[in-house]
Amino acid sequence: MASKNNRGQSIAVNAFMIFVVLVCLFPVLWMCFISVKSVGEKISGFAALTIEHPTLANFGRLFELIPVWTNLFNSGFTTVLGTITTLFFCALAGFAFAKYRFPGRAKLFAFVVATMAISAEAGAIPLFVIMRKMNLINSLWSLIIPRIATAVGIFYLTQYIKDVPDELVEASRVDGCREFGIFWRVVCPVIKPALASWASLTMIARWNDYFWPLLFLNKNSKYTLMVSVSMLPVSDGLATPWQVILAGCTLVILPAIILYLLMQLMQKAGSFSGAVKG
Amino acid sequence: MxxxxxxxxxxxxxxxxxxxxxxxxxxxxxxxxxxxxxxxxxxxxxxxxxxxSFADWNGLRNLRWVGFHQYEVMFQDYMFREAFMNNVWYWIVAVIGVVVIALMIAVCLNSPRLRAKKVFQTVTFLPYVCASVAMGLIFMMLFDENAGLINEIIVSLGGKRRAWLGSSQYAKIPVIILFIWRIVPWFTIIIYSGLLNISKEYYEAATVDGAGVLQQFWYITIPLLKNILFFCALTVTIDIWKMFNESYTLSGPGTSNTSLFQLVYENGFKSFNLGYASALSVILILVLLVISMIQYRLRRSEEGV
Incomplete structure (x- = not known):
């Protein structure tokens, strides 16, 4: 009786998960399929699932419609620089909160946590005016500077740095390390796994960022790839073929997936679950 | 120290x-x-x-103080009412949908009966990696009235073709499906890490006592995950009230599936009515404030126990 029950459970669990995997993968695979179909081929309904003449022509057409290389550079620039600056400043603040006892520490930390509730989107209107005053409209820095130090990042890295032994910090202080030196040469190497998982989450979020680039950038040559692709349906006089639009989607989604899979391969199991503990 | x-x-x-x-x-x-x-x-x-929000301003000059005028306009505005009610609908569906689905996936991921756990873990996180805007374009085509695969499947199952994005009746559905599809993996991981912290002994003791899987789930897993599930619900709440990408890419007729934050954007940066857009933002800020106050209260009361 018991073993029969177990078997039933085992089938139920595995079948459900296979179904979930199909739901997760299907839209992405379907996108890849259509993006390599020639424009003449039928893409409606089930016909989308067969490819007769695989072609890369849609990607070629994409390069004619939007400045792909420029947009790609813009996306890469904001993603990489945004991630590096955020990691550095969040870790630095996390180090201060975790390893120093200074007046107001607990209150300031509670304040940082509290700021997570009201997001920057709530002040989008004046933020645009401020950016214009600072001459940052149409500058990629407008996407990097406001998020140099984020509350979530500080919160996560503080929790992690707390686990670094105090003795390690004290010992390097005795050895004559300056305060910043302790952070850079002692703490940073120890928290590498946390930095790596936070880096991958930040990179994915920045790459996928849409609202802020849409708001702060309004020139073709300054758009990130995400904004350019979102405008594909109207970029060819409303006649952009779906194959080309989905080629654009492939171009923004595949790098993120590849990055994610690489990170998964490099990291040990469960590193993402560590990233969001608490 | x-x-x-x-x-x-x-x-x-x-x-x-x-x-x-x-x-x-x-x-x-x-x-x-x-x-x-x-x-x-x-x-x-x-x-x-x-x-x-107390001014009439196009962002450049001609700033004019108008008192509560924008708020009066807002409460008369059916677009505001519709967007607000849309958001309430999105909120309820998203909180229930995300928490239930994420919990189911997390429990299965944690089940000793699941094979190739690492593969499942990796693949089920993928939707979160995909940009919501690009997925929006894909969903636009999947839900297309004539050429979309969804209608094709419904018809082949004997159902009726529906104008998902062309009718105000159904336009919210693709939006919320996209939102849930993309956000669930994140909460799956949070719940999964909560499950890992539950001691196996509870389940072993329950098995000895003859409790079935469903009973164990209901009397052990759910109570022990209560805090985490609540945290998830709050986070979904905050995310859904500032939702923009999904409803903006999959926009239906009129304001039939517009989110409140999308309305802020459209008033502020398409018709440059910054005063009115700010008044709408104030509502959004108030909603977020109320949510965070609830969260604060509950956290306090828990610490007190």
Whole structure:
């Protein structure tokens, strides 16, 4: 009786998960399929699932419609620089909160946590005016500077740095390390796994960022790839073929997936679950 | 560390605030960037939003103070009412949908009966990696009335073709499906890490006592995950009230599936009615404030126990 029950459970669990995997993968695979179909081929309904003449022509057409290389550079620039600056400043603040006892520490930390509730989107209107005053409209820095130090990042890295032994910090202080030196040469190497998982989450979020680039950038040559692709349906006089639009989607989604899979391969199991503990 | 803590009060006495700041200059300097950026790019804009909401302004010149006029307009505006109600609908569906689905996936991932756990873990996280805007374009085509696969499947199962994005009746459905599809993996991981913290002994004891799987789930898993599930519900709430990408890419007729934040964007940056857009933002801020107050209250009461 018991073993029969177990078997039933085992089938139920595995079948459900296979179904979930199909739901997760299907839209992405379907996108890849259509993006390599020639424009003449039928893409409606089930016909989308067969490819007769695989072609890369849609990607070629994409390069004619939007400045792909420029947009790609813009996306890469904001993603990489945004991630590096955020990691550095969040870790630095996390180090201060975790390893120093200074007046107001607990209150300031509670304040940082509290700021997570009201997001920057709530002040989008004046933020645009401020950016214009600072001459940052149409500058990629407008996407990097406001998020140099984020509350979530500080919160996560503080929790992690707390686990670094105090003795390690004290010992390097005795050895004559300056305060910043302790952070850079002692703490940073120890928290590498946390930095790596936070880096991958930040990179994915920045790459996928849409609202802020849409708001702060309004020139073709300054758009990130995400904004350019979102405008594909109207970029060819409303006649952009779906194959080309989905080629654009492939171009923004595949790098993120590849990055994610690489990170998964490099990291040990469960590193993402560590990233969001608490 | 202890030595530094003990020294703090005397420093305050001797040289006042400046001396204290100087003494602890390293940590203050390290946390300063966050507070400066928060002030300039978050606090000032939020306060300023309240100020602009009492004005009529196109963003350049002609700023005119109009008192509560924008709010009067807003409460008469059916577009505001529709967007607000849309958001309430999105909120209810998303909280229930995300928490239930994420919990189911997390429990299965944690089940000892699941094979190739690592593969499932990796693949089920994928939707979160995909950009919502690009997925929006894909969903637009999947849900197309004539050429879309969804209708094709419904018809082949004997159902009726529906104008998903072309009718105000159904336009919210693709939006919320996209939102849930993309966000569930994130919460799956949070719940999964909560499940990992539950001691196996509980389940072993329950099995010995003859409790079935469903009973174990209901009487052990759910109560022990209560806090985490609540945290998930709150996070989904915050995310859904500032949802933009999904409803913006999959926009239906009129304001049939517009989110409140999307309405802010359209009033502010398409018709440059910054005063009105700010008044809408104020509603959004109030909603977020109420949510965070609930969260704070509950956290307090839990700490008290």
């Amino acid at each position: 202890g030595r530094r803590k003990a020294a703090a009060p005397s420093a305050v006495k001797k040289g006042g605030v400046l001396a204290t700041v100087w003494k602890y200059r390293a940590p203050y300097l390290f946390i300063a960037p966050f507070f400066i950026l928060f002030l300039v790019f978050q606090l000032i804009p939020v306060i300023w939003t309240f100020v602009i």
